[in-house]
Amino acid sequence: MKIEKVEFARGIRGTDPILNDTKKHFVFAGRSNVGKSSVINALLSRKDMARSSATPGKTLEINLFLVNDKFYFSDLPGYGFAKVSNKDKEQLVKMILWYLLESGAPIELVFVIVDASVGPTERDMEMIRALIDSNTPYVVIGNKIDKVNKSGRAHYEKELAKKFAPAVFIPFSAEKKIGIPDVLRVLEEKL
Numbered sequence: 001m002k003i004e005k006v007e008f009a010r011g012i013r014g015t016d017p018i019l020n021d022t023k024k025h026f027v028f029a030g031r032s033n034v035g036k037s038s039v040i041n042a043l044l045s046r047k048d049m050a051r052s053s054a055t056p057g058k059t060l061e062i063n064l065f066l067v068n069d070k071f072y073f074s075d076l077p078g079y080g081f082a083k084v085s086n087k088d089k090e091q092l093v094k095m096i097l098w099y100l101l102e103s104g105a106p107i108e109l110v111f112v113i114v115d116a117s118v119g120p121t122e123r124d125m126e127m128i129r130a131l132i133d134s135n136t137p138y139v140v141i142g143n144k145i146d147k148v149n150k151s152g153r154a155h156y157e158k159e160l161a162k163k164f165a166p167a168v169f170i171p172f173s174a175e176k177k178i179g180i181p182d183v184l185r186v187l188e189e190k191l
């Protein structure tokens with residue numbers, strides 16, 4: 001699949017007319033600093049479409065990008081951002097769960113981005129549990145795989161995949177451009 005056109009559609013915090021659009025949502029979730037914006041930008045072959053959570057003043061919104069006039073990439077706020085107050089964190093979790101479970105958005109698939117060099121954290125597992133409990137289809141992207149020593153990588157990837165099984169696990173590096181066709185293939189199967 002080729003990404004030919006991407007436009008920022010809207011940032012939402014709650015119910016919005018855009019949610020009545022029947023185009024499928026492909027959602028990107030992940031802890032802050034896991035490289036979520038880098039992954040989205042790598043998949044879109046754009047430098048700065050999605051903004052990093054390190055960007056000052058980054059809004060705490062769900063950002064929807066219309067891709068090829070056909071489907072949405074949905075960039076969730078990073079969970080567990082240290083610079084956000086506890087009250088705001090609660091709000092964020094509530095908003096994410098509302099969007100995934102109650103908003104009525106046609107969510108086709110959630111890509112849960114984890115740091116492959118760290119492995120699943122408690123935060124990652126909380127998100128995955130919420131997806132399992134709600135029967136939401138998801139795939140795990142293990143970003144920053146470039147940080148894992150090349151010689152041991154194949155074995156390491158296998159062990160990591162076991163931890164996420166039966167979910168599909170895709171080793172990825174936004175920096176070294178590893179795994180992009182694998183993610184696009186999964187996406188294409190769902191279109």
Ligand code: GDP
Nearest residue numbers: 032033034035036037038052053144173174175
């Ligand atoms: P976000 O907060 O999840 O959107 O993360 P960013 O995309 O801003 O990335 C956070 C940090 O991780 C930045 O310093 C990136 O350069 C770095 N990073 C992102 N992707 C990769 C990757 O594939 N490999 C490595 N080594 N670093 C990465």
